[in-house]
Amino acid sequence: MKIKAIIILxxxxxxxxxxxEMNKDETLTNSILESEDNVSSDSLRxxxxxxYPIKDEMFNGNxxxxxxxxxxxxxxxxxxxxxxxxxxxxxxxxxxxxxVTFHFNNEILPQEIIRRMQLHIEGGELASNEQKYKxxxxxIKQSIEIDKSNFISTKGVFIGMDRKKAIxxxxxxxxxxxxxxYEILEWEFIGDVFYDDTIQDxxxxxAIDSFGHSVTMxxxxxRLVGQILFNDIP
Numbered sequence: 245m246k247i248k249a250i251i252i253l254x255x256x257x258x259x260x261x262x263x264x265e266m267n268k269d270e271t272l273t274n275s276i277l278e279s280e281d282n283v284s285s286d287s288l289r290x291x292x293x294x295x296y297p298i299k300d301e302m303f304n305g306n307x308x309x310x311x312x313x314x315x316x317x318x319x320x321x322x323x324x325x326x327x328x329x330x331x332x333x334x335x336x337x338x339x340x341x342x343x344v345t346f347h348f349n350n351e352i353l354p355q356e357i358i359r360r361m362q363l364h365i366e367g368g369e370l371a372s373n374e375q376k377y378k379x380x381x382x383x384i385k386q387s388i389e390i391d392k393s394n395f396i397s398t399k400g401v402f403i404g405m406d407r408k409k410a411i412x413x414x415x416x417x418x419x420x421x422x423x424x425x426y427e428i429l430e431w432e433f434i435g436d437v438f439y440d441d442t443i444q445d446x447x448x449x450x451a452i453d454s455f456g457h458s459v460t461m462x463x464x465x466x467r468l469v470g471q472i473l474f475n476d477i478p
Contacts, residue, residue, distance in 0.1 A: 289449045290436065293457045294399045294473055296332060296347070298323065300340045302390065307336060312382025315371045316364045323394065324350075324387035330395050330403055331384050333361065337477055347395070348470035349403050350384060354426045354462045357470050407466040414459060415449070427463040435476065 303321050310317040323332045329351055335344040348357055355373075358380050363371040396402045399413055410429065411417075417429040435454030451457040456476035462469050 290452050291433075291449045292398075293433075293451050293454055293475060294397045294401060294459065295342065296345065296394055296397050298332070298334070298390070298394050303334075303336065303340055306388050310383055310386050312386070313375070313379035314365050315375050315379040315383070316366065317383055318364065322383060322387035323390045324384060325390060325392045325395055328392050328395055328403070331387055332395065333387075335362075341477065342473075342475060343477065344475075345473040346470070347397075347403065347472075348462075352464055352469045354424060354428075354470060356423050356426065356428065357462065357472065360460075360472060401468070401471065403468055403470070405468040407463050407468070410461055410468065425464070426469070427466075429461045429463070431459045433457040433459075 302323075306321050306323075310320075310322065320333050320335045323334075324330065330347065330349055333346040334342055335346075337343045344361075346357060346361060348354075355377065358376050359373050361376070363376055363383075365371050365375065401410070401413070407427075407429075414431045418432045419428075419430040421428050433449060433451040433454070433456070435451045435456045454475065456474075458472075458474040460472040460474075462471065
């Protein structure tokens with residue numbers, strides 16, 4: 245009888261230990277989910293910066309000098325998908341850090357996106373806007389063809405997405421302007437690396453593992469035609 249009682253006791257102890265661990269796991273999971281978009285005014289609203297599912301290995305052999313006319317691209321990787329008629333350009337820093345990512349529709353391409361991309365000419369000087377306009381298409385044609393699945397970001401952003409969806413993802417933009425008949429919305433986020441208690445807006449989202457992050461979206465008739473992601477240098 246004593247042996248039977250001991251076995252029963254061990255069973256119940258194991259059962260309650262298992263339940264306790266499950267509850268801990270559930271609490272941890274809920275905590276992680278809440279940290280991604282915490283709406284509580286008493287805690288930080290954290291989020292992971294957006295990116296594209298392009299692996300670093302895809303940069304190998306493609307991170308090279310490109311020239312179109314007199315315009316040179318030497319610090320960027322160019323990818324395209326002809327069926328989508330879209331291009332992604334990633335400006336890289338040390339250890340493949342994705343400093344700036346440009347994603348745009350080749351047919352509906354705001355010149356403001358071209359203006360914001362730094363390209364050079366022989367000698368290292370910055371190319372003028374006029375030079376970039378003239379030879380930009382030649383750089384697109386040299387882009388590497390990749391699968392269209394890479395053109396949807398990890399947050400589900402894609403060319404043609406409705407403007408309302410962008411607001412759902414990021415909240416109200418920090419800046420709105422109209423240039424060349426395109427609506428441009430911009431969001432600026434403090435990275436958690438530099439966050440401290442002096443930050444006034446407690447409801448503003450904080451970028452996880454970031455030195456600073458910004459998102460710039462370009463809309464035509466309330467549809468996304470291009471975006472720029474910026475991740476500050478660590």
